[in-house]
Amino acid sequence: MSEHIVPKKIYYRIFGALLVGTALTVIFAFINLGNFNIVAALLIAIAKALLVITFFMHVKYSSRLTKLWVAVGFIWLFIMLAITMTDYLSRAWLVYRP
Amino acid sequence: MSMTPLTATAGRLTSEGEPLNYLNNGHGLKSWLLTKDHKRIALLYLFSVSFFFIIGGIFALLIRINLLSPEGLFNPDTYNRIFTAHGIIMVFLFLVPAVPAVLGNFLLPIMIGAKDLAFPKINLLSWYCYVVAGIFLTVALIAGGIDTGWTFYTPYSTSYSNSNVLLAGVGIFIAGFSSILTGINFIVTVHTMRAPGMTWFRLPLFIWAHYATALVIMLGTPVLAITLSLMALERVAHVGIFDPAMGGDPVLFQHMFWFYSHPAVYIMVLPAMGVVSELIANLARKNIFGYKFVAMSSLAIAVFGFLVWGHHLFVSTQSIYLGIIFSFLSYAVAIPSAIKVFNWTATLFKGSISYDTPMIYGLGFIGLFLIGGMTGLFVAALGIDVHVTDTYFVIAHFHYVMVGGSLMGFLGGMHLWWGKITGRMYPEYWARAAMVIQFVGFNLTFFPQFILGYLGMPRRYAAYPPEFQVLHVLSTAGATILGLGMLITIIYFIWSLKNGERAPANPWGASGLEWRTSSPPPTENFLETPVVTWEAYEFAPIETMDVLGYPGDPGKPSQPVPAEHGTED
Numbered sequence: 001m002s003e004h005i006v007p008k009k010i011y012y013r014i015f016g017a018l019l020v021g022t023a024l025t026v027i028f029a030f031i032n033l034g035n036f037n038i039v040a041a042l043l044i045a046i047a048k049a050l051l052v053i054t055f056f057m058h059v060k061y062s063s064r065l066t067k068l069w070v071a072v073g074f075i076w077l078f079i080m081l082a083i084t085m086t087d088y089l090s091r092a093w094l095v096y097r098p
Numbered sequence: 099m100s101m102t103p104l105t106a107t108a109g110r111l112t113s114e115g116e117p118l119n120y121l122n123n124g125h126g127l128k129s130w131l132l133t134k135d136h137k138r139i140a141l142l143y144l145f146s147v148s149f150f151f152i153i154g155g156i157f158a159l160l161i162r163i164n165l166l167s168p169e170g171l172f173n174p175d176t177y178n179r180i181f182t183a184h185g186i187i188m189v190f191l192f193l194v195p196a197v198p199a200v201l202g203n204f205l206l207p208i209m210i211g212a213k214d215l216a217f218p219k220i221n222l223l224s225w226y227c228y229v230v231a232g233i234f235l236t237v238a239l240i241a242g243g244i245d246t247g248w249t250f251y252t253p254y255s256t257s258y259s260n261s262n263v264l265l266a267g268v269g270i271f272i273a274g275f276s277s278i279l280t281g282i283n284f285i286v287t288v289h290t291m292r293a294p295g296m297t298w299f300r301l302p303l304f305i306w307a308h309y310a311t312a313l314v315i316m317l318g319t320p321v322l323a324i325t326l327s328l329m330a331l332e333r334v335a336h337v338g339i340f341d342p343a344m345g346g347d348p349v350l351f352q353h354m355f356w357f358y359s360h361p362a363v364y365i366m367v368l369p370a371m372g373v374v375s376e377l378i379a380n381l382a383r384k385n386i387f388g389y390k391f392v393a394m395s396s397l398a399i400a401v402f403g404f405l406v407w408g409h410h411l412f413v414s415t416q417s418i419y420l421g422i423i424f425s426f427l428s429y430a431v432a433i434p435s436a437i438k439v440f441n442w443t444a445t446l447f448k449g450s451i452s453y454d455t456p457m458i459y460g461l462g463f464i465g466l467f468l469i470g471g472m473t474g475l476f477v478a479a480l481g482i483d484v485h486v487t488d489t490y491f492v493i494a495h496f497h498y499v500m501v502g503g504s505l506m507g508f509l510g511g512m513h514l515w516w517g518k519i520t521g522r523m524y525p526e527y528w529a530r531a532a533m534v535i536q537f538v539g540f541n542l543t544f545f546p547q548f549i550l551g552y553l554g555m556p557r558r559y560a561a562y563p564p565e566f567q568v569l570h571v572l573s574t575a576g577a578t579i580l581g582l583g584m585l586i587t588i589i590y591f592i593w594s595l596k597n598g599e600r601a602p603a604n605p606w607g608a609s610g611l612e613w614r615t616s617s618p619p620p621t622e623n624f625l626e627t628p629v630v631t632w633e634a635y636e637f638a639p640i641e642t643m644d645v646l647g648y649p650g651d652p653g654k655p656s657q658p659v660p661a662e663h664g665t666e667d
Contacts, residue, residue: 065289072317073317076317076404079404079405080321080353080354080357083405083408083420084350084353084354084357086417086420087349087353087408087416087417087420088347088417089417090417090419090420091415091416091417093417093419
């Protein structure tokens with residue numbers, strides 16, 4: 001398997017971007033956006049995770065099969081979360097009429 | 099059709115003049131404990147899973163002894179620990195690793211014409227993870243046991259149980275890593291190490307089944323690790339994720355636990371299905387009817403298997419609407435399973451069937467899995483499930499799938515490849531007798547449990563009303579017969595190591611690369627890399643068979659099958 005050599009400056013840039021992401025998370029925590037606080041926090045977290053996976057974990061430089069596999073992992077996580085959340089969403093729909 | 103010349107038979111010799119194979123290539127404990135040979139690691143796994151199978155079996159007999167009389171023999175607290183021990187050991191230390199880690203490890207590289215798995219050191223690490231997991235679980239059992247059942251449902255496991263939940267959780271966590279390491283090895287090996295000419299649709303169905311299993315392992319097992327970690331956090335630090343008083347939900351644990359544990363059922367049964375495909379094709383000397391359908395049904399089971407977990411939650415607070423969808427999806431997963439059963443049966447039609455032990459196990463699998471699968475549809479139906487949830491009906495259902503399916507598949511495979519693995523044949527008469535005894539014992543154990551469950555006998559109860567005693571006694575009698583059958587198998591397997599007939603390279607006249615190397619194979623599997631020019635399950639016409647010498651008896655000079663015999667009209 002060939003090893004891709006990534007220039008150090010890319011690692012530093014990604015590290016910088018992660019720090020900025022952390023700072024943004026803290027800043028948004030102090031601004032009241034109502035329900036959108038959680039949306040903002042999750043979006044920043046997803047962006048940071050993508051940077052780590054793409055660059056630090058070398059997925060960007062991997063074969064298409066590896067990329068597919070990474071995607072499948074996330075699709076499966078989505079299946080678990082989405083169907084479980086459907087449970088919480090639809091539990092209250094049942095109306096008991098004695 | 100054409101058969102290519104043999105790739106490897108006559109090889110190097112040991113100093114004693116014996117042909118060099120993986121068993122005599124290196125002696126001493128170190129050569130085994132530090133081996134990177136997939137075949138030796140498979141044997142290490144065989145010893146360890148057999149050890150835990152016997153321990154789990156002893157716990158099963160203790161359960162059955164307790165249930166001989168309505169008031170029970172053990173006190174309820176001890177009984178809780180006995181059935182939990184049985185469940186945890188059988189699921190995590192036997193059923194999950196049995197077929198993939200023993201037969202899969204041994205055969206997967208040979209069947210695709212590779213020298214080893216892609217990551218031999220990771221393969222050895224997987225066995226060490228298994229051993230460490232086994233030690234953790236054994237310590238948990240000896241130091242007082244676990245009383246939560248193998249399912250660790252919250253809030254009992256997190257807030258109330260005073261047994262060794264954490265220790266067992268850590269053990270299962272590590273056992274999960276053992277499976278993950280095996281899974282990643284299988285996936286990478288199948289993708290990257292197939293011999294020249296071994297295209298995807300020339301792969302034996304055993305490989306397809308193991309590939310599908312590895313997908314399930316890789317996608318499901320991390321969730322088990324997360325779930326057990328959350329349970330541990332909840333138990334130690336009371337983080338509240340499963341505690342309603344703190345805004346959590348105990349049913350969330352069930353969602354996450356079954357997201358792994360339902361697909362885990364397919365981790366247990368898919369490899370056994372792969373074994374059965376080999377048994378049926380090779381002992382009926384016929385290509386599997388609808389090869390591509392059977393191959394794809396393995397993948398379909400792997401994918402659909404992830405979408406049905408909620409059928410374990412029908413009587414929890416899970417939304418009834420979601421329940422309807424899960425019920426429908428559970429019915430859907432029966433389709434690929436049925437494809438397999440129908441196609442195996444269709445393969446037998448006009449086949450040249452020999453009723454040797456592996457084939458009897460294969461037929462036993464089909465019959466028992468059919469009952470296990472059909473009763474699965476009973477419990478997948480929302481209405482009936484309310485009646486039979488947590489009763490012996492469910493116990494009987496999943497034992498028909500797990501024991502009737504996975505264990506029969508494992509034993510069938512062990513018989514088919516015993517000669518390949520050890521170089522010695524098992525005694526056919528005793529093997530057939532043991533299989534019949536096991537089959538009778540199995541049905542006597544578990545069929546009465548369907549009736550018991552339907553009449554309302556709950557699972558996990560140490561005592562019961564006297565009117566259930568007859569059925570319980572029948573079940574215990576069956577378990578004794580089943581245990582006797584197992585004992586006979588263990589005895590003749592050990593006996594055959596010294597006294598069995600020497601196995602030829604291909605005792606069954608079977609198709610597949612593993613039969614084209616010596617028994618036992620050399621360390622590198624083949625002396626030269628095989629080139630595959632034939633389709634899966636392509637059999638030479640029967641008149642060209644030199645019964646035991648076909649087509650790779652190391653005692654005979656290797657000869658290509660003449661081309662004029664290789665064409666079929």
